[in-house]
Amino acid sequence: MKKSLLLLTIVLLILASGCVTKNTPTAAETPTVGALTKISLPVGYIPNVQFAPLYVAIEKGYYKEAGLDVQIDYSMENDNAVLLANDTLQFAILSGEQVLLGRDKQMPLVYVAAWYQQYPVGIVSKKSANITSIADLKGKKIGLPGLYGANYIGAIAMLDSVGLSESDVTLDSIGYNQVEVLMADREDAVVVYVANEPVQLEAQGESVNLLKVSDAMDLVANGLVTNEKTLNEKPEMVKGMISATLKGIQYTIDNPNEAFEISKKYVENLASADQAVQKQVLLSSIEQWKATQLGYSKPEAWTNMQRILTKMKLLTNAIDVTTCFTNELLP
Numbered sequence: 165m166k167k168s169l170l171l172l173t174i175v176l177l178i179l180a181s182g183c184v185t186k187n188t189p190t191a192a193e194t195p196t197v198g199a200l201t202k203i204s205l206p207v208g209y210i211p212n213v214q215f216a217p218l219y220v221a222i223e224k225g226y227y228k229e230a231g232l233d234v235q236i237d238y239s240m241e242n243d244n245a246v247l248l249a250n251d252t253l254q255f256a257i258l259s260g261e262q263v264l265l266g267r268d269k270q271m272p273l274v275y276v277a278a279w280y281q282q283y284p285v286g287i288v289s290k291k292s293a294n295i296t297s298i299a300d301l302k303g304k305k306i307g308l309p310g311l312y313g314a315n316y317i318g319a320i321a322m323l324d325s326v327g328l329s330e331s332d333v334t335l336d337s338i339g340y341n342q343v344e345v346l347m348a349d350r351e352d353a354v355v356v357y358v359a360n361e362p363v364q365l366e367a368q369g370e371s372v373n374l375l376k377v378s379d380a381m382d383l384v385a386n387g388l389v390t391n392e393k394t395l396n397e398k399p400e401m402v403k404g405m406i407s408a409t410l411k412g413i414q415y416t417i418d419n420p421n422e423a424f425e426i427s428k429k430y431v432e433n434l435a436s437a438d439q440a441v442q443k444q445v446l447l448s449s450i451e452q453w454k455a456t457q458l459g460y461s462k463p464e465a466w467t468n469m470q471r472i473l474t475k476m477k478l479l480t481n482a483i484d485v486t487t488c489f490t491n492e493l494l495p
Contacts, residue, residue, distance in 0.1 A: 200233040201401060206244040206256045207236060211431040213442050214359060214449045216423040219430045221412030230404030236430070245389075249273060254394045255405055259314045260384025260469050261478075263488050268479050272392035275489040277406045277459035279413075280385035280452040282378035285318030288362050289353035290346065291371040298326045298375055301353065307338040307345050308355035314386075315355045318377040321472045325380035343368075359448035367441045382465040383472070384489075385452070399493070407495045410458045417450050461489045 207215055218236055221227050227234040244256040245263075249271035257279060266273045287306065289295040295304065301323065308315045316335075323329060338345050342354035343364050356362060362374050377383060388409055390402055416423040424446055428435045434442060466485040473479045 200228060200231055203227075203232050203234045203255060203405070204237045204253060205234050206242070206247075206253065207238060208240060208244060208257060210238055210240075211236075213424065213427045213431055213434060213446045215430075216427045216446055216449070217409065217412035217416045217453070219412075219426050220415050220423050221408050223426050223429070224412070224415060226408035226411045227405075230401075230408045232401070232404060232408065234405075234408075245271060245273060248389060248391050251391055251393050254390060254398075254401075256389050257386055258389045259386050260465070261314065261317050261473060263384070263387075263389060264466075264469055264473055264483065264485075265478060267483050267488055268481050273389055273488070274392060274395050275384070275387045275389050275461060276395070276402060276493055277388040277409065278385065278455075278461045279387045279409075281455040281460075282358075282376070282452050283314075283318060283321075283383040283385045283465075284357050284359060284377075284452050285314055286356055286358040286362070286374050286376040287319065287322060287353050288342075288346070288356050288365065288372050288374045290349075291373055293352055293373075295353055295373055295375070298322050298328070298380060301375075302328055302332050304352040305334045305336060306353050306355060307336045307342060307351035309340050309342075310337040311335065317469075317472060317476070318383070319355045320476055321383055321468075322375065322377055322380050324472060324475065346370075359445055359452060363441055363444045363448060367438065367444075381468050382462055384461065384465045384469045387461065387489075388459075403493050403495070406459060406493055410495065413453050413458055416446075417453060420446055420450060457494065459491075459494045461491055 205218070207218070215236065222234060244253065245258060245266045247253045248256045249266060260275065263273045263275050287301065295301060306319065308319060310316065319335065320330060323332065336351060338351070342356050342361050345351050346354045346365065347368065347370065354361070358374060358376055362372055365372050388406060395402055424443055463485070466488060470479065470483060470485050
């Protein structure tokens with residue numbers, strides 16, 4: 165029933181795309197700032213040190229060098245996949261499953277550069293729970309934000325990797341309260357973003373076991389996504405956007421302390437937050453970004469994601485996954 169509601173929500177969002185009234189310019193009306201093209205980049209989350217590469221790319225002038233004036237959009241109430249598909253937006257940071265689910269509904273989304281090289285979701289438990297492998301999750305209560313999105317898909321993929329299914333565990337929708345819920349022993353384990361909640365738990369003195377999706381299988385993580393219209397009509401702009409973003413990632417990897425200081429300008433209260441914890445979140449994020457070739461998207465990860473979404477009955481059509489992404493524009 166919950167899966168049916170998820171599919172209904174996706175369908176309603178697609179139908180709503182025809183009547184979007186947000187005052188964001190279309191590609192044909194994209195304003196410029198001097199010689200710069202103004203770009204609104206939704207990231208789907210609140211200001212956070214995990215977006216340090218974007219802050220670096222802005223501060224170091226990488227986007228300006230590419231002829232772009234990038235403004236980060238933190239709004240979470242909009243369906244950015246729909247806005248991107250109807251060309252209200254030209255770029256967004258989206259998760260891989262959003263691209264596949266969008267293509268399933270004939271949305272012309274194209275993933276052009278990986279943000280995370282590893283799927284950033286995992287399942288964490290207290291060491292005292294003695295959950296040291298995915299198989300140990302059988303029969304356990306697992307808290308997660310809800311039966312939707314990357315957390316849910318990552319959890320199902322992990323179970324699938326050892327022959328378990330959703331019916332072998334109890335999945336509880338707990339909202340974004342994983343740290344508090346686990347500390348209070350209300351769940352045996354919780355689904356988390358590996359760069360964030362485990363760091364917070366350990367900062368509170370809790371020893372934890374972390375099981376990562378990326379250790380079980382390759383899945384498509386968050387990445388820079390555009391639409392076919394922008395890709396076909398403005399390929400140089402897309403290349404510039406990719407190059408500048410990857411420069412920001414590389415500079416952050418090479419200079420984490422400076423990137424952290426730059427982030428304070430963009431993340432409210434970062435300067436007054438626990439510096440050790442927030443720096444560790446950044447360092448953990450860096451491990452998700454590292455790659456032999458930054459931005460590269462693994463074809464097998466797309467195949468795995470398609471199989472998991474099909475098994476979950478979230479995909480209804482046969483999709484040629486090669487239409488969902490490209491590595492051809494990477495610098």
